[in-house]
Amino acid sequence: MSRTTAKVVYSADEKQLATFAKAMGHPVRIQILKLLNTQACCYTGDLTDSIALAQSTISQHLKVLKDAGLIQGEILPPKVKYCLNQDNWPVARRLFIEFFNFEPSQPCNSDS
Amino acid sequence: MSRTTAKVVYSADEKQLATFAKAMGHPVRIQILKLLNTQACCYTGDLTDSIALAQSTISQHLKVLKDAGLIQGEILPPKVKYCLNQDNWPVARRLFIEFFNFEPSQPCNSDS
């Protein structure tokens, strides 16, 4: 421990990107997001019909997406209508697109 | 169970996207990918120096990224040089960009 190497701490953007990515890390949740991105909004019941998982499990996946800030739910008794989170979806899009659109300057050089 | 509702099975692309996203679901792994995207390649030791985690933990994160197909390791004794996976990185980029660049046709209509 003689060398005081400055350990890097992740930036807010990196943490945010990881949070979004983690929430997207399940096929069912990708499917839900894809659906919401395609057809504006849906109810939990729509998903229960089209996805072969228990209602409680789907509700849980919705919670993961909601906690990550990717979707939002509007209570419309007796149903709940889900949409993409209007504030955060554009943020997620920006973070991912920036992340993947970065082009390296040089191909692959080794020096150390 | 009278209604035979066709339960949707995720497409290969959806599964692939979820796999990539899952691997990206940790700030350290985002940081590693960012580094590799910026500066072509690196050795495990470089990461051990700059990230405040045990060497074994970093090696584990590298394994997650390698198993997901996002990076590849070239054994260059006594070191191992990591780069983005040349085959899959463009695939990941395409999947994410397609996913986020889809624009819905209508804002939000409810009918059912």
Add this chain to the structure above:
DNA sequence: AGATTTCATCGTACATTTGCGATAAACAAA
């Protein structure tokens, strides 16, 4: 051969995720 460097893997501990059925909460309809 012995010591060193670099990295992966093993074993362990704890936390989180995933899935289910059962139950609760909120409201509409009879």
Add this chain to the structure above:
DNA sequence: TTTGTTTATCGCAAATGTACGATGAAATCT
């Protein structure tokens, strides 16, 4: 009020993820 509909939450079990130190494997250098 009772019944039905819709959704969230609880409790549980199994699997997976995260982090660490210790150990092992492979190659280099004395």
